[in-house]
Amino acid sequence: MPVYNQNRSRIIQLIFIAVFIVITAQLLNLQLFSSEYKIQAENNAIYRKVVYPDRGIIYDRKHRAILENTVMYDLMVTPNETKGTDTITICTILDIDIAEYRKRMVTAIIKNTSYKPSAFAPLVSREIFARLNENMYKFPGFFLTERPVRTYPYSAAANVLGYVGEVDTTYLRKHKIDGYQMGDYAGITGLEASYEKILMGQRGVKRSIRDNKNRIQGSYENGAFDTAALAGRNLYSSMDIELQQLAEKLLGSKIGSAVAINPKTGGILAMATSPTYDPNMLTGSERRKNYGRLVLDTARPLFNRAIKGQYPPGSTFKPLGALVALDEGLITPAYGYPCGGAYLSCGRPVKCTHAGHGHAATLRLALANSCNSYFSQVFRMAIDNPAYPNAQAGYLKWKEYMNAFGLGVRLDVDLPSEDKASIPDTAKYNRDFGGYARWNSCNILTLGIGQDRMTATPLQLANAMCFIANKGTYYTPHFVDSIENETIEDTVFMNKYRRNHKVTNISDEDFEAVHMGMQDVTEIGTAINAKINGINICAKTGTAQNPHGKNHSIFVAFAPRENPQIAIAVVVENAGYGSTWAAPIASLMMEKYLNDTISAKRLPEVERISKADLIPAAIKHWYYAKDSLRLAKLAKQLDADKAPTFENTTDTKKITFDPEAEPNRNDDNKGDSNKIKAPLIKPDEKQLKNPIKKQ
């Protein structure tokens, strides 16, 4: 055959080669010159899983664990694998209905697709876990996963320890460099928040390959890029957990706070606030519900009164007033004031509880008798000190003393959101009295007896006792004594708690006079009921007038006088005289700490005090209204169950919400319950429903 068109063979070959060159060029473009595909491939296929280490544990001073880690279980579900699950059984065990089951299933699919596991029932109780576990073979697609949670064996110190919670967007914004991500848990308050970096440990990262449906296919490069998780380090605190428990027990059914510090180290032994809550309430499956209740409680159980409560110190301030005058050299311990039952030098008389002649003949006597006139006079001497040009300069010097004493400033305790309370600025008084230097020592006289605009937190009061006990020096109060495997960074942080602050230059002898005066308070003075056999206690009671109702009962003390081991401050709100409630509470706590036990003779007193109900009527009324609201709902529901009604079923369903979680909810029933005239004092059985009462 003639081979015509031979040249076309060449053309065809050229076309073939040309097309292959075009393909090669595109391959070059894709594989060599575009980096985006590599990144996209990694985003597609590599799944970074964060491995969470165990959180560090906090121990008390005797190395007992105040909180521990335990494992709870989440019931997880992979929706597309649930074919053949015994839904009736699972609903019975979890005590939900089929509609709820479907709802959770839909939520799971929306949240995490039907190929990926999501939580069906988070943090199931131990009992439900056991029942689920033995029936697990009936529930394909369901499985139980471990989740480490905190547990509190002593059920105490909730406000000190704080709680761990899921981080929110604000938290993420604030801690950008720490590598948190949505869904992580972090310490939200208390020590959990202050020492978050140490307790958290170091998280590990595990890379694995995932498929197009997000299912894990195996590890990436056999774990070459994985990092191991480092467990959080433990904290050794100065807290005495038994003392803490006792303090919380004694403050039961009261509103107030108690702080005990070891003056030798500044380590806080106990910090109780009342009302409080069982820390275990914020760990389990009921966490959300409980949190809602606590937040809405008007008595504010989440509010740590020990560092945030601001109280006028009242008479407990008097030793400090004396110290200022002693340090300035204005008085000596022998200084006396002829008090006749009132301080009259400033026109308006300031009453004194004592009228007997010579009850303020020396500093010691004045302290023992808590003479208002004596300390008013001493205060005026400090303000009108001739060393300073005018009262304002004298006041500023006095304020400087107060700040050095730790009043009106943050002590920098290792808890977040500490309050600095208030030692007023001259500007305040300038405004009050209509201009600069329009006021003198007489106008602000009651500052000298711990009233006027002065406030202090219980922690500040306890700290004041510390430096009186130490004769002029104190350590910044703190909880954590040492950190496991302390690093240099930790030491830098901890150094501020290991430095001794010197606040006065008063001789030990002069201090001795103050100590003796304070000891006399428990021997012959206002707080005889605080005395403990065999121990010399130096103390001062306070009955602080305040605008919120009955006087606050305040008591500060340290003991033993010769070698102070414990300094303490107790505040019971609206409870009357300092000696009635605050003093015995402090006394019992000191006995417990110093003798390691409370004598059998005083045990009934523990019960008496802990049972005493001193909650203000307004708060009681709130509880009562809340309870009757619930009862009214309950009653209506019961009626509806008994009698057949033709009501729309969806309407009756509406009232099954939790009235405590949503007290402000507008509902038809609310009007009814408001019509019930609630007596201000609630009936006794209502106390059982009081949520601040701990089990």
Next chain:
Amino acid sequence: MSNSSNNSISKGVDWLVIWLYAILVCIGILCIFMVEYDPDKFTAGSFFTFNTNYSKQLLFAAVSALIAIFILLSDSKLYTAFANLFYVFGILLMFATFALGKDINGSKSWIPLGGGFNLQPAELCKIFTALALSKYLSRLDTDFTKLKSQVIAAAIAMSPAVLSVLQHETGLALAYLSFFIVMYREGLPGVILVIGFSFGALVIATLIIAPNTLAIALTVIAAATIYFLRRQVKRNRQLLIVILGAWVLCVGIQRFAVPYIFNNVFECYQSQRIYNAVGIEYDCSQNSSSKNLEAGAKAAKVPDDYNVRQSKIAIGSGGILGKGFLKGTQTRGKYVPEQRTDFIFTSLGEAFGFVGCFIFLVLYLLLLLRIILIAERQRSAFSRVYAYCIASILFFHIVVNVCMTIGLFPIIGIPLPLISYGGSSLLTFTVLIFILLRLDADRQMVLR
């Protein structure tokens, strides 16, 4: 002419093609293995259990080898003699598909054979069409310079394609277009190719460029042509008519025909794929078929360029040297849909990178050029035309498949020859290639 070559099958056989064939089939099995590999389930025995795709492909390869040997042992005259009969059988099989066909992935082009195996007649028909076309073009009384012969040849090549389109297997139908390369070699006027290319360019230009801009551009080109050819035009008035006719046609296509076809003839997904290949979003709301769907109860599912994107990611992430055998994250994560069949090239691109792809393409090019060489050394026109048929079909498959995985061509379901998973496809290409080798072994004989 006795069958002297039957004494030894290896005599006169082109070993280079056999080696290339064997290497490519092996690469194919390994690629399918890469796609399906699961370290948890894999044992050495799973190559022979025949419940995984790579072991099935191994079985197909074995069957193909047997058939290859059978073909090499057969008489080459068989193929010339029965070419037309085969073709008629193939067409009948295509018709039978309409009755017996089974729906797989929306195309009714498969005949179930039992045992989980299916036959795709449109694949087999390529062999028969190639034989029939060779037979027709090599007839002594065919004068391919005549229009009548050209039309008949085109009809032979295009009938199975039309049937294929009716079976909703557009991809395979397009493969039949490759026979035009053969016809070009055998004397089809080059003008037709030029017109074809121009038409393609015009369509692409229509897709990319705004209608008015393009219309103006075409007018300018027409005006410029008339201006430069003004002397010839003066001499020959017909030229002016031709130019003006071409201009009217082009503008007509651009303004009316292309939008009409995209909006009314094509399904929404087809239009979208084509637009995606040139990098433009296609708005499905213009499409009449999707409008009909929307009018019905079922809302139209919005197809997107997921396939191409994932395919490009897989290949692009391979880099120069690739991630290594069985280490492709995209392959293991099954991100590329249909990876074992139409998108098999992505597993290769990811695991072995640019170097691997390049070597692989060179192997293919070598095979193609070798087949053209074989074609040109034939004495018989039948063998030559047939060889060109093989080269064209292979070329079309390779180019379209590879181009669609790297985003140069709209996605149509066309397998990569000898590599993609699938018995029909492997068998078809085996038979195509080995018939050629059989014919080539007997190239000293004049088979008309």
